[in-house]
Amino acid sequence: MKKLILLFAFLAAPVAASAQGVVSAADPRAAAAGTEILNAGGSATDAAIATMLALNVVEPQSAGIGGGAFFLQYNAKTNKIRTIDGREAAPMAADNRWFYGPDGQPLDHRAAVPGGRSVGVPGTLRAMALAHARGGRLPWARLFQPAIRLARDGFEVSPRLNNALRSYAPHVDVGTRAIYYGADGKPIATGTRVTNPQQAALLERVAKLGPDSFYVGPQAEKLVATVNNAARNPSKMTTGDLASYAAKDRPVLCGTYRAYRICSMGPPSSGGVTVLMILAQLERFDMAKLGKDNPVAWHLFAESSRLAYADRDMYVGDPDYVQVPLAGLLNRKYLAGRSALISPDKSMAVVEAGKPVGAPKRIKAQSMEVHGTTSLSIVDKAGNVTQVTTTIESPFGSGLSVDGTMLNNELTDFDIVPEKDGYLVANRVEGGKRPRSSMAPTIVYGPDGKVRLAIGAAGGSTIIAQVAKGIIGVVDWKLSAQDAIGLGLLYAPGMMAMAEKGTQLDAMVPALQALGEKVQSGPLGLKMNAVERVKGRWTGGADPRSEGVVMDQQGHTTVITRVGAQPNRPSE
Known part of the structure; x- marks a missing residue:
């Protein structure tokens, strides 16, 4: 003992x-x-x-x-x-x-x-x-x-x-x-x-x-x-x-955020594509200037998360069974249009999935991960x-x-009910199929073209938001991986957001509500790990x-x- x-x-x-x-x-x-x-x-x-x-x-x-x-x-x-x-x-x-x-x-x-x-x-x-x-x-x-x-x-x-x-x-x-x-x-x-x-x-x-x-x-x-x-x-x-x-x-899934190249897991994981969408939609905002202690930065993070999770829920499943419009979801013009829905001084009234190029018709997905x-x-x-x-x-x-x-x-990561609004969902159960996941193991290349950071998380669908937060912490807020991991999380997969209780976000809840955020405090059950290269070590x-x-x-x-x-x- x-x-x-x-x-x-x-x-x-x-x-x-x-x-x-x-x-x-x-x-x-x-x-x-x-x-x-x-x-x-x-x-x-x-x-x-x-x-x-x-x-x-x-x-x-x-x-x-x-x-x-x-x-x-x-x-x-x-x-x-x-x-x-x-x-x-x-x-x-x-x-x-x-x-x-x-x-x-x-x-x-x-x-x-x-x-x-x-x-x-x-x-x-x-x-x-x-x-x-x-x-x-x-x-x-x-x-x-x-x-x-x-x-x-x-x-x-x-x-x-x-x-x-x-x-x-x-x-x-x-x-x-x-x-x-x-x-x-x-x-x-x-x-x-x-x-x-x-x-x-x-x-x-x-x-x-x-x-x-x-x-x-x-x-x-x-x-x-x-x-x-x-x-x-x-x-x-x-x-x-x-x-x-x-x-x-599976093909590695990569995108860019500022001067960094972000590579992650593609479908049947939804983690990589959703992280990349969150980051791309935030790129027009000066997250560095806003800083980690500014409620507006976290409001923007929540709004971008909502948009990305909505697309994730609609379109991502096992690519061997459903058509996943990855190229359309990660198209810069499409993401710019999604980003334009985000305002720094108010919350969106409604959040819906977009219509990226290549999106199949009549599909929807929504599962519960724990x-x-x-x-x-x-x-x-x-x-x-x-x-x-x-x-x-x-x-x-x-x-x-x-x-x-x-x-x-793992099969309870499938949608239990295979139909919604009269049509089949993308993440329905089928023989031999792999259920959609939120897991997002990610490797980040720095501006010098060398690996800067490798990061991943546990915690069901919070994984996506955790990894995006960790990358923003390192890239925009110049935090160590350790400090970026330790930051509290504002988790917003839908209209309601959860501010991680007992973190720096507690004090921000009133300001977030003033921006129109529907937010409450509570435990999230998070867990992350990372390695990073700093000054050659x-x-x-x-x-x-x-x-x-x-x-x-x-x-x-x-x-x-x-x-x-x-x-x-x-x-x-």
Whole structure:
């Protein structure tokens, strides 16, 4: 317990800066796994995989191999970025009434989450394998060793995990309860050492036999039986659904903001395109002169967010199934027209999606995302960068587990009701389709053409606003990545805005209301990580709302001073 208290103490140490590799992750044990791999000669990709696997063990409420991931890989030699789509997929048996009950009525989101029907075919391991083939240096099995040790030998329950266990006790299955709860039904206390031998054995098998051992054979059969025999919302997944799953290369999605080039993930993620739209619509305003403490700057941010989210909701889905008008959405003339709707001294009365060139007719999309995600940012000593956002969707996903590993509820990112106003929505459920995501792993090139910043976030649809805020903080307000992450957020996906409670925005609420903003204060459940290049050296930032740290190969670690807990809203 003493060790854990020291680990999560409120320190005011400077952020680690290094010419060597740097890892920013949501848990110090995971960051240590990444730096171990860097020190063993691994690449940024190797370290990212090791960090993800360790997070699977110590942050089971947020992500793992039972979920999905998006990778951005920057190659310092070629100065190019590749993106990998490891998003979960619907079973082929899924149709647009997948989340309807026996009474023929659609389930509400809360009722659809638990059990087997919400589980998508996991994509994380396939994405890891593809990333490793493209950018790995060390053997595949070596990357699993830190996570295997944590699961086999044990780790101490952190305050954040304990909070999640308390908040979601009724949601998790018997197998999970056997690991993390006592005979009295209460979660294991903070600081208690816990082991997960079943998960250790699973990771050892995948390390030795490769990802196929998860997608075919006994392990696949076990996963299928778990979701199809679930007591709540049983699925119709097959072993063929797992065997046929493939991670996909997707075109990198890039745009510009001032003198910076911003590159992110394209569909089925809506994160990248929406971030780019928010930024482009703000470019005509002097955000630098307004500054971070000016309510007008945040009003403009909210208005631009509303417009971008409206287009996102209307047009973005899985590009293998629906026509996504990316070129039209990012067209500078179109974005200038959208920006012209924004006024610095009043709020828009109505916000609707625009009509970009190439927009298909009669589509609409609107889904609900919640907070079961994690992000990590890594650079190696050669300057290669890997930015990953990975998720199981809700905290503890579907509530189901296989061999000590949680299974996602990603399919509830689809629109449950497939029609609206008499026409089909873009993000409806279809067999084999990947649900729309807000995850937005992003890499920013500076005016010198070199990578300046890699940043990502967790927190459902707030991810988009978080990443846009972080970029504005660095580019316009000249903040460090750490300080940009720490800024409070004004989140405005629609007409109502939420000002993050307990931040600098509290004092701005009256001024925002005077500008016509419909705004209220409340917790948002945010979590970000970043690495950045400053004067030729790499440093990083981690969210003060989380247990995140920045760690480098030289042994310098910063445990970020936390800004306060958000009970019952873990920002996973």
